[in-house]
Amino acid sequence: MLRRQFLGFVGTVAAAAIHSRTALSQTQTYPTRLIKVVVPFPAGGPTDIMGRLAAQQLSKSLAQNVIVENIAGAGGTIGSQTVARANPDGYTLLLGGTNSNAITAAFYKNLRYDPIRDFAPIAAVAVDSSALVVTPEVPVKTIQDFLQYLKMNPGKLAYGAPVGIAPHALVAFFVKRSNVDMTFVPYRGGAPLITDLLANQVQMTVGAKSAYLSHIRAGKLRALAVTSEVRWSELPDVPTMHESGFADFPSYQWFQLMAPANTPQDVIDKLNAAINDGLKSAELQASLAKLGVQTKIETPRELQRKLLAEAQQWKAIVSSTGIKID
Numbered sequence: 001m002l003r004r005q006f007l008g009f010v011g012t013v014a015a016a017a018i019h020s021r022t023a024l025s026q027t028q029t030y031p032t033r034l035i036k037v038v039v040p041f042p043a044g045g046p047t048d049i050m051g052r053l054a055a056q057q058l059s060k061s062l063a064q065n066v067i068v069e070n071i072a073g074a075g076g077t078i079g080s081q082t083v084a085r086a087n088p089d090g091y092t093l094l095l096g097g098t099n100s101n102a103i104t105a106a107f108y109k110n111l112r113y114d115p116i117r118d119f120a121p122i123a124a125v126a127v128d129s130s131a132l133v134v135t136p137e138v139p140v141k142t143i144q145d146f147l148q149y150l151k152m153n154p155g156k157l158a159y160g161a162p163v164g165i166a167p168h169a170l171v172a173f174f175v176k177r178s179n180v181d182m183t184f185v186p187y188r189g190g191a192p193l194i195t196d197l198l199a200n201q202v203q204m205t206v207g208a209k210s211a212y213l214s215h216i217r218a219g220k221l222r223a224l225a226v227t228s229e230v231r232w233s234e235l236p237d238v239p240t241m242h243e244s245g246f247a248d249f250p251s252y253q254w255f256q257l258m259a260p261a262n263t264p265q266d267v268i269d270k271l272n273a274a275i276n277d278g279l280k281s282a283e284l285q286a287s288l289a290k291l292g293v294q295t296k297i298e299t300p301r302e303l304q305r306k307l308l309a310e311a312q313q314w315k316a317i318v319s320s321t322g323i324k325i326d
Helices: 002-029 046-062 075-086 097-102 143-152 164-176 190-198 209-217 265-280 284-293 300-321
Strands: 035-039 066-070 092-097 119-134 157-161 183-187 202-206 220-228 252-261
Touching: 002 202, 035 046, 035 075, 035 209, 046 092, 046 119, 046 157, 046 209, 046 252, 046 265, 046 284, 075 092, 075 097, 075 252, 092 097, 092 119, 097 300, 119 164, 119 209, 119 265, 119 300, 143 220, 157 164, 157 190, 164 183, 164 202, 164 300, 183 190, 190 202, 190 209, 202 209, 209 220, 209 284, 252 265, 252 300, 265 284
Parallel strands: 035 066, 035 092, 157 183, 157 202
Antiparallel strands: 092 252, 119 202, 119 220, 119 252
């Protein structure tokens, strides 16, 4: 009996030692094959833009092929769930953050994964703010003019947003707070929404600076206010939402690289270093500067704390709108 117990103990210790050496070997040589970054929204939107910048930097830093795969649908939950269920080995990652992790649970009550606990933050890619924009056909130049126009023309205008993410919450929050009558048009992602805005099929949204600044500069869309704490340097005459009477409007959205929970810490650290090194490079800084977004180097632990804090903020915002998504 004792002999069998002893042999069993020895076998367990030996197996643990082999597993430990194997895991160590894997993390020391990582990556040895292609890495996939899942973007849970259609190509061309803000998350896709950040995902491709992150993939380019990882490929360069790690000397390994890194591709972006767009798995869109259901407010980013389909692509996010794909990564949550992936092997936690560092070869399937998510371009997540505010939209895919912090806000999801506030919208969707029957998720088959936990948008925070089922992921391990790796690194921040960028911090983006947004603008409330209208099409040039809407004869207003300020939030106050817009509200007056809406009250004089109830139900005449439509607003759009990708379902179940920050812009959806923000436009609904604006409409609810302002007590105006507009028609909501749902979208699967930011890119098709922009197409319809430019064609005046919908007339208003709250959209990320990284995706909308070029259209505002070109005069194809008009910004009435920005969500950041201070005015955009590129649009110094456009006030903030706070200045426009919306002091409790959320200011920023984070884009973060995420891995499935239980990914080895050595792999997380290696990916974190690769992204953060890129954020210091002149090349990536120039690319992000063109989009007008901010960069901030964060540790995985700091990012986890931010996600938890953001989740509480967005829960209150979504709750106030009364939005429910099955």
